[in-house]
Amino acid sequence: MKKGRQTYILEKKIYIADTATIAGVDEGKGRLRDFFDFVIDESEFGCKSHEKAEIKLRKHAIESLLKNAGINAEDVDAILGGDLLNQLVPSAFSAREFDVPFCGLYSACATFGQALATGAMLLQSGAERVVCCTSSHFATAERQYRFPLELGTQPPPTAQWTVTGAGCALLTTAKPKSRCPKITAFTLGKAIDMGLDDPNNMGAAMAPAAYDTISAHLKERGVSADYYDLIVTGDLGKLGRELLCTMLEQECGAVKDKVNDCGCMIFKDRQKCGLGGSGAGCSSLVFCSYLYKTMKEGGLKRILLVPTGAMLSKDSSLQGESIPAIAHAVAIET
Amino acid sequence: MKKGRQTYILEKKIYIADTATIAGVDEGKGRLRDFFDFVIDESEFGCKSHEKAEIKLRKHAIESLLKNAGINAEDVDAILGGDLLNQLVPSAFSAREFDVPFCGLYSACATFGQALATGAMLLQSGAERVVCCTSSHFATAERQYRFPLELGTQPPPTAQWTVTGAGCALLTTAKPKSRCPKITAFTLGKAIDMGLDDPNNMGAAMAPAAYDTISAHLKERGVSADYYDLIVTGDLGKLGRELLCTMLEQECGAVKDKVNDCGCMIFKDRQKCGLGGSGAGCSSLVFCSYLYKTMKEGGLKRILLVPTGAMLSKDSSLQGESIPAIAHAVAIET
Numbered sequence: 001m002k003k004g005r006q007t008y009i010l011e012k013k014i015y016i017a018d019t020a021t022i023a024g025v026d027e028g029k030g031r032l033r034d035f036f037d038f039v040i041d042e043s044e045f046g047c048k049s050h051e052k053a054e055i056k057l058r059k060h061a062i063e064s065l066l067k068n069a070g071i072n073a074e075d076v077d078a079i080l081g082g083d084l085l086n087q088l089v090p091s092a093f094s095a096r097e098f099d100v101p102f103c104g105l106y107s108a109c110a111t112f113g114q115a116l117a118t119g120a121m122l123l124q125s126g127a128e129r130v131v132c133c134t135s136s137h138f139a140t141a142e143r144q145y146r147f148p149l150e151l152g153t154q155p156p157p158t159a160q161w162t163v164t165g166a167g168c169a170l171l172t173t174a175k176p177k178s179r180c181p182k183i184t185a186f187t188l189g190k191a192i193d194m195g196l197d198d199p200n201n202m203g204a205a206m207a208p209a210a211y212d213t214i215s216a217h218l219k220e221r222g223v224s225a226d227y228y229d230l231i232v233t234g235d236l237g238k239l240g241r242e243l244l245c246t247m248l249e250q251e252c253g254a255v256k257d258k259v260n261d262c263g264c265m266i267f268k269d270r271q272k273c274g275l276g277g278s279g280a281g282c283s284s285l286v287f288c289s290y291l292y293k294t295m296k297e298g299g300l301k302r303i304l305l306v307p308t309g310a311m312l313s314k315d316s317s318l319q320g321e322s323i324p325a326i327a328h329a330v331a332i333e334t
Numbered sequence: 335m336k337k338g339r340q341t342y343i344l345e346k347k348i349y350i351a352d353t354a355t356i357a358g359v360d361e362g363k364g365r366l367r368d369f370f371d372f373v374i375d376e377s378e379f380g381c382k383s384h385e386k387a388e389i390k391l392r393k394h395a396i397e398s399l400l401k402n403a404g405i406n407a408e409d410v411d412a413i414l415g416g417d418l419l420n421q422l423v424p425s426a427f428s429a430r431e432f433d434v435p436f437c438g439l440y441s442a443c444a445t446f447g448q449a450l451a452t453g454a455m456l457l458q459s460g461a462e463r464v465v466c467c468t469s470s471h472f473a474t475a476e477r478q479y480r481f482p483l484e485l486g487t488q489p490p491p492t493a494q495w496t497v498t499g500a501g502c503a504l505l506t507t508a509k510p511k512s513r514c515p516k517i518t519a520f521t522l523g524k525a526i527d528m529g530l531d532d533p534n535n536m537g538a539a540m541a542p543a544a545y546d547t548i549s550a551h552l553k554e555r556g557v558s559a560d561y562y563d564l565i566v567t568g569d570l571g572k573l574g575r576e577l578l579c580t581m582l583e584q585e586c587g588a589v590k591d592k593v594n595d596c597g598c599m600i601f602k603d604r605q606k607c608g609l610g611g612s613g614a615g616c617s618s619l620v621f622c623s624y625l626y627k628t629m630k631e632g633g634l635k636r637i638l639l640v641p642t643g644a645m646l647s648k649d650s651s652l653q654g655e656s657i658p659a660i661a662h663a664v665a666i667e668t
Contacts (some may be wrong), residue, residue, distance in 0.1 A: 002411070002460030006435050048654055077336070078522055085647070086420040088440050092525055092645035096658040101340050101522035102664075103448055103644070106438040107421050114437055125344075126336035186410055188435035191426055267566035281382075311426035311438070313419070319383055324430040328437075 007187040014120045014183040016169050016175045016332065017129075018289035019066035024058050024138065024164025027277075027285065030267045035289035037064055043139055043164060048103060050139035051089065054166075057311070058083075058094035058135045061166035065131060069170050073098045077127035080118050082111035083135045083280050085144060085268070090135055092269040095180040100131075103206025108309030109136075109206075109235050110189065111330030112167070112284040117186040119171040121332075133168035136279030145314055158201035160237045160263060161273035167284030169292070186333040191311065193324040194305045199317045202310040202325075203240025203263075209325035210236060210308045211247040217304065217326070217329045218252070225252045226308075229300045232291065233327070234265035234283035234307035235276035252270075262286035263306075295334050302333045339556025341521045348454045348517040348656070350666065351510045353465075353622035354399035356391050358498025360471065363620065368571055369623035370499075371398055377473055377474040377498060377524075384424065384473035388500075390554050392428035392469045393418075395500035397589070399465060400478035402418060403504050405430045410504075411461035414452050416445035417469045420477060424469055434465075442567050442643030443470075443540075444523065446532050446618040447662030450639070451520040453505040454664075462507055468501035470613030479533070493533035494571045494597060495607035501618030503626070515629045519665040521551040525645065527658040533651045536644040536659075537574025539595075543659035544570060545581040551638065552586070553665045559586045563634045566625065567661070568617035569597035571609035574609050596620035596641075617641040631668050636667045646648075 016168045021036045026294055034326040038060065045053040058081070066073060079098060083090040084107040095102035107114045115132035119135035122130055122333030139149055141162035145152045171183065210233045218225060225231060225248070236244055241261045248255045262283045294300050308327040317323075335343045356369045362373030372394065392415070400407060405563040413432060415502045416439040417424045429436035449466035455547045456464055473483055481487045497536035504518065526543040544567045552559060559565060559582070570578055575595045582589045597610035621639055626632050642661040651657075 002462070003409070006499050007406075008459050051649060051653060070596045074339075077339070082440070084421075087418075087442065087645060087647035089645070089647045092546045093655065094661075096527045099524060102523060103452070104440040107414070108421065110401050118437070118452065120453070121452070121459045126340050127342075127460045128336070181536050188437060189431040190433060191436045193430045223524065237414060241492065256617040274379060311423070313421035313468075314421045315385060315420065316423050316427065319385060321427065324426050326426075326436065 004181045006216045007220035009118055009183060009185045010183060012124050012173055013136040014123050015172050015176050015180045017172045017180055017290045018065060018069040018170045020068050021167045021285055021289045022165055022283060024059045024208055026271060027143060027163060027165050030271060031264055032290045050137055052141050054137040055093045055133055057166045058090050058133060059097050059326045062131060062133055063072050065168045065170055073133050076100045076129050076131050077101060078122060079131045079133065080105060080115045081133040084141055085267040101114050103113050107326050107328060108196045108311045109278055109282060110307040110326050110328050111280045113307035113330055116330045117188060117328055118185060120183050120186060121197055123171055125219030128173055131168055132171060134280040134284040135166035136162050136281035138162045138164045141279060149216050152312040155274055156200045159274040160240060160276055160278035162281040163266060163277040163285055165281045165285040167281060167288035169288055179334060181332045181334050183330055184333050185221060187213055187329040189213040189327045191326050192323055195322045197322040203237040203324040204243060204309050204324040205307040206236055207240040207243035210244050210306055210327040213307055213327040215251060225255050225258055228302045228304045230303045230325060232303055232305055233261045233279035236261045237263045237306055255302050256262050305330045305332055340550045341519060341554035343519045344454055344517060346458050346507055349504045349506050349510050349514045350455050351514055352399060352504045353626045354402050354621045355619055356395045356499055357619060360388045360605060361497060361499050361600060363429050364605060366600055366624045366645050369627055381638060384471055385537045388424040388469055388471040389427045391500045392424050392645045394432050395463060396467055399502045399504055402451060403484035405567050407434050410434045410463050411455060412437060413465045414449045415467040415468065418475050430498045441660050441662060442645050443612055443614050443616060444579045444641040444643030444660050444662050445614045447630045447641035447664055450517060450664045451662055454517050454520060457505055457507050461507050465502055466503045466505060467500060468614040468618040470615035471495050472498045475613060489608055492573060493608040494612035496613040497600060497616040498610040498617055499615045499619040501615060501622035503622055515544055515666045515668050517664055518667050519555060521547055521663040523547040524660040525660050527656055529656045531656040532590060533646055536578060537571040539644050539657040540642040540659040541570055541574040541577035544578050544640055544661040545585040547661040547663050548640055549585060558644045559589050559592055562638045565593045566637055566639055567595045569612035570642055571594045572596045573609050594628060639664045639666055
């Protein structure tokens with residue numbers, strides 16, 4: 001059921017029946033280490049390139065998910081996923097390992113939000129089980145968007161740290177045996193471009209998109225920020241989160257205690273990961289580990305997950321373009 | 335309603351209420367010139383780069399669609415689209431021009447099939463009007479996947495010619511005034527990799543994916559190839575089409591008269607465009623012009639549109655990977 005311009009309230013019950021995560025070396029030393037299913041011990045994960053390592057990360061995550069859920073690939077109706085690399089190579093090349101229909105999605109680091117929303121749509125259209133998976137890798141992202149690691153380039157003060165890892169979630173319409181979080185609504189975001197053009201300050205470019213989507217969601221669903229225990233963005237980082245809170249507080253009053261960001265949650269301060277984590281794997285890794293497990297145990301009842309993405313490419317920045325950003329919101333409740 | 339593993343039969347009526355197209359210089363000299371809404375007269379379309387030209391092509395196509403349909407951007411619930419460029423820059427950067435929610439999709443040249451299927455899902459979930467748009471540009475694709483045009487590289491004999499242009503379609507649940515084609519079913523494809531690794535022979539890499547999806551569609555829907563007036567793939571080109579027919583004929587008997595390919599339909603033989611057109615804009619340009627208009631006039635009643643994609647990147651080929659391919663099928667009937 002559509003409600004307002006951008007928000008859809010789901011008629012069928014869409015359960016998040018299970019999740020699986022695989023985290024990189026640094027993520028495994030971070031705040032959420034105890035919540036990950038698996039942590040790799042070197043960044044190439046036994047492969048000949050970091051790109052091949054990212055493919056393997058996804059394959060491992062999806063296999064773990066099937067194992068956790070006690071199902072086979074043929075029980076899955078579709079794999080929906082994306083990543084940051086050109087032509088979604090990690091997503092497509094891991095999908096070929098499974099005999100399952102595949103749809104590639106891209107909203108940069110907001111892709112996990114788009115994947116959960118698309119999964120909900122597909123389940124409403126008759127599918128029974130859908131896997132949503134996003135990933136990123138520090139070394140592949142640095143090489144593609146910035147410089148190869150071998151150059152030893154200094155990151156500027158507003159830079160964030162692309163998360164290495166993959167998170168995936170199994171959505172189903174079949175009532176699971178144990179109590180599971182459900183997707184109850186989603187809000188599709190617009191491409192918002194405020195004219196910022198610094199590819200090393202993506203938190204500032206993305207904050208207005210997060211604000212736009214959260215504000216639309218609350219208005220259209222007809223709830224206040226208090227309805228949620230937590231509003232959690234994808235990878236705004238410390239600066240972007242500040243900017244978002246400033247914008248939201250003009251509308252909703254004090255929200256700082258209620259708003260967090262996956263990029264601010266994943267690393268410890270002493271890890272020196274810039275202003276926080278980023279990447280298409282950031283929100284999926286944090287949601288599928290800490291947030292999902294906390295919801296299952298009753299520590300959080302209603303969250304609004306708002307993955308955020310900056311849709312630039314190396315070429316667009318070199319051609320003098322500013323950075324359009326996007327955020328898709330997914331309401332998850334127990 | 336799901337039927338079989340990959341196929342969805344739509345419960346709501348999903349009309350393709352209108353289309354719009356903008357074609358490149360060579361496409362405008364091709365077989366379908368009289369069916370395009372607009373043909374550009376130089377490949378940069380008044381922009382400083384071919385990449386910016388592709389953004390402008392999409393913007394023009396979407397604006398034309400809104401004009402053709404007599405609606406405003408605020409009447410549209412979502413723009414669903416994709417293209418071939420890194421990080422979907424043309425899609426994202428054209429989306430920021432409209433105050434409309436946006437979802438980026440990527441199945442390489444099969445993206446138009448994924449867009450129509452996703453549009454149908456979103457309309458089933460409550461949206462009223464969705465725009466599906468894909469594009470490609472010869473010069474941006476050559477530079478990104480192969481070599482900049484300035485090098486004057488010779489294309490090998492199995493090469494295809496990336497189509498310059500954008501096609502977009504307006505999907506709606508509201509019954510239009512005139513008789514319009516409807517989307518009645520779709521089949522999501524799998525990532526199929528038969529081990530082929532020649533990035534200059536994508537027709538051969540994609541034909542098995544087209545076969546796999548068409549075969550699944552016919553079996554799951556419980557119809558024979560004769561149900562359709564035309565089964566039309568995206569951009570297999572002459573060689574890929576031959577391969578597909580050989581595979582299909584082992585299963586369905588003679589199908590050659592019934593199977594065509596957008597890549598084989600768009601250029602004239604004397605244009606020397608290799609084995610035919612390709613690109614994410616190929617199937618959208620041919621469907622939204624010639625096929626749609628012929629259906630509206632009653633010349634075709636039932637078609638199965640099967641856009642096909644090769645999901646390689648420059649890096650994946652340089653790292654010695656083979657080419658996974660995918661095809662999504664959409665049944666369109668009047």
